[in-house]
Amino acid sequence: MSVRQHIVFLTGAGISAESGLCTFRDPDGLWRQVDPLELCTASALHENPEKVLAFYNQRRRELLSARPNEAHRIVAELERIHDVTVITQNVDDLHERAGSREVIHLHGELTKVTSSRSRLNLSCIKDFPLARPILPGDLAADGSQLRPAVLFFDEYPTFVSEQAARLCREADVFVVVGTSLSVGVAPDLVHLARKDVPRYLIDPDDFSGRIPDGFIHLREKAVEGMRLFRKEAENGFPSFTRFMDGKAD
Numbered sequence: 001m002s003v004r005q006h007i008v009f010l011t012g013a014g015i016s017a018e019s020g021l022c023t024f025r026d027p028d029g030l031w032r033q034v035d036p037l038e039l040c041t042a043s044a045l046h047e048n049p050e051k052v053l054a055f056y057n058q059r060r061r062e063l064l065s066a067r068p069n070e071a072h073r074i075v076a077e078l079e080r081i082h083d084v085t086v087i088t089q090n091v092d093d094l095h096e097r098a099g100s101r102e103v104i105h106l107h108g109e110l111t112k113v114t115s116s117r118s119r120l121n122l123s124c125i126k127d128f129p130l131a132r133p134i135l136p137g138d139l140a141a142d143g144s145q146l147r148p149a150v151l152f153f154d155e156y157p158t159f160v161s162e163q164a165a166r167l168c169r170e171a172d173v174f175v176v177v178g179t180s181l182s183v184g185v186a187p188d189l190v191h192l193a194r195k196d197v198p199r200y201l202i203d204p205d206d207f208s209g210r211i212p213d214g215f216i217h218l219r220e221k222a223v224e225g226m227r228l229f230r231k232e233a234e235n236g237f238p239s240f241t242r243f244m245d246g247k248a249d
């Protein structure tokens with residue numbers, strides 16, 4: 001397959017794990033250490049801004065010292081031979097720092113802040129240096145408390161979910177990397193990719209029953225899995241061709 005394909009990646013915390021950022025639901029994940037409902041909700045921010053902002057300032061500090069890993073870099077490098085869109089659940093900016101040009105954040109971005117009164121008000125969303133903590137009393141343009149521009153657990157995803165759904169439906173190749181597919185719209189998105197296009201899953205976990213039939217599961221961590229996927233992309237997706245041939249027998 002030498003023609004340019006449109007590859008759509010759906011990524012989660014697992015792609016950033018080898019950069020040193022914690023996943024959420026793994027045995028050493030963040031949710032084993034803290035209760036998300038005490039920290040990652042709009043009501044928690046209202047009731048205890050010091051505690052919630054301290055939690056996110058810690059995430060922002062960790063991101064400041066994290067670096068994109070080889071998996072992020074391979075995703076970006078594939079733009080040389082294919083069109084690539086990244087849909088990520090991650091709130092980090094490691095895809096962008098690795099050089100990916102089209103990144104859709106389903107759950108917002110830690111590098112940005114917004115209004116706590118009206119989080120989708122575009123005039124209040126702005127970049128905020130990771131090195132600078134967001135403090136109680138820091139105000140948005142509408143006079144309300146500044147907050148990180150991430151989606152809290154008690155909030156609904158924005159219109160980006162519809163854009164993501166369209167991209168998944170139209171993908172020539174669809175690749176899921178490092179997500180447990182347990183929250184938000186991600187579990188639905190994997191069902192939207194067409195069944196007659198190459199679909200890959202890169203994750204060390206067992207996904208029996210959690211992923212539609214026909215996905216080629218590269219059961220590896222993100223870096224090794226992306227090395228294998230790069231070979232697939234360079235060679236016309238031979239595992240998919242073998243899979244389709246097997247089905248025809």
Ligand code: NAD
Nearest residue numbers: 012013014023024025089090091092178179180205221222
């Ligand atoms: P999750 O913790 O639910 O699942 C992580 C997945 O990554 C699991 O399937 C696990 O098997 C896999 N994994 C673990 N180590 C891996 C590795 N080295 N390589 C590849 N895969 C690996 O995370 P999720 O599904 O992304 O959950 C979604 C939520 O997590 C989102 O709200 C997202 O914003 C948030 N989150 C983001 C970050 C980040 O921005 N870096 C970090 C933690 C959580």
